[in-house]
Amino acid sequence: MTSKQSIVPRKGPEFGLEAEDLPRYWFAGDAFKSRFFDAMSLLFPEGERFFIACVRDFREQITDPVLQRQVKDFIYQEGQHSMVHTQFNERIKAQGVAVDHILKEEHHFLFNVFRKRMSRRYTLAQTAAAEHLTALMAHGFFAKAILKDADPRIRAMYAWHAVEEIEHKAVAFDVYQQVAKGGYLTRVLAMLQVSITFPLHTFLIMRHMFKVDGLKQRGRVWRRGLWWLYGPGGVFSGLLGHYLAYFKPGFHPWQAGQLDRYQTWRETYETTGDAIAAGDVVARTA
Template sequence: MPRTTPVPALAAPAARVHDSLVLEPRDVRFDWARLPLHWVPDEPMATHILNVLHLLLPEGERWFVKVFKEALPLVRDEQLREEVLGFIGQEAIHAEAHQEVLDHLLGQGLDPRPYVRQVAWVFQRVLGERPGLSPARRHEALIERVAAIAAIEHFTAFLGNWILNSPGLDRAEADPTMLDLLRWHGAEEVEHRSVAFDLLVHLDPGYARRVRTMAMAGPLLVHLWVRGVRFLLAADPTLDGRLRPSWREAYRITKRGLLPNPVKSIRSGLRYLRPGYHPTQEGSSSQALGYLATSPAARAAAGR
């Protein structure tokens, strides 16, 4: 069970915040045969704003796994090492689950591959390992990537907490299989929300890197998300380019509870910049584990 007392960001590198966090990779499976293209009924823009997750996450989470595997030899705390291994296992399954949705979209006539190639370029070339660096600079670049992941994981935990508390999607009669995917994933993001941050503090307890990488990761995510929405709306074969993204439409959808409140998202990002911040201040582990105990996909995985 996670401790309730947060560890200051400026604490010693070996700071520990969990007594017995055991991260279990759940081998979930989903049947997408009946998933409609607009799985939020009569809301193609809401559907595609959320579908950007499927565009970003497979490449992003494969990058997370690669970086954390590279960082493992640097971990000197055995409990943190076990948490990092559990994080790697969960993220690998997340990537494959969202990849299946991309394959389903392709079968419905929406080809996501042009945009996914752009995302892959960002993670592999812009954020990836650079050849020819000295050992010292390679070490520094690795910690910088860990810090970027900690910043991104802050937002995935925010989204996970939102999806666990989003009755608007139920009222809109969103597809139950997709809701289970999003809430299973969201619950695991809340469950392991501290791991990337704790790894960063273990490798670099300073504050400056945390601020710098959030200043990079936040705008990058917004940019990729907006581009992803534009791409999906243009590529949707049922829309014929008739629907264009607009902030007014996004505001209407948010008021219906179908999207997270952008003001709350910004406030969450600002909380990350507080010197004494720790991810245990976000979301509820008990709520996340409660959903995982009832999720149809997670229960089926536990029974296999």
């Protein structure tokens, strides 16, 4: 199945992430919501490097010129994501969060455990699974305007990232199926594993952040936050069907996911060149 959207190799926009007036709890003043996205940001740079490495394992075997170009653009986009989130993570590091230690542990986990002990086909399946999870979150966040109450600068960063996750959401999957000749069982096992490890690592980082913050009544914060994520009407409500579609034998990433908000962002950004304005428009129109 061919891509429904072109992959645009954009240079990471300027978001003003170095501004001193960015609040610690930049998402509606809420500790859980802010730290949930902060924790994911810490995971992104090493994760993006892992994804690039896993796709590159099969790059020389690609004969389809369209897929070759998509892989090239995928690598560029993931590299830009890593750079921008590294800049954002410096802000988190200045707050006392053990960013260097977290990144070191994640690097060891991804590159010294998975890439040394698992087959290249399996780590590519992990990449395809992670790309599906990030894409369905991107679709869902756009549809619900999850970040409408967030600081416009950080909202813009996540909107830009979401757009590019949607654009390249099928690349690793296509390399896995067409080039690595990966099978259904490996694909499903990798998704089950990623579905556990990704949120687990996010929550462990959040627990550390809450301790650094000296947050009071942490049990109450966790209860309310997890309800916001998983409760009826929560962040992930309505996304279960999109998630479970991955387990269908004939699944392809372009079979699911709304594109209206994506088009709104892209048209606004390409007209204005202003990522913050594009993020604002998406938040207002959802």
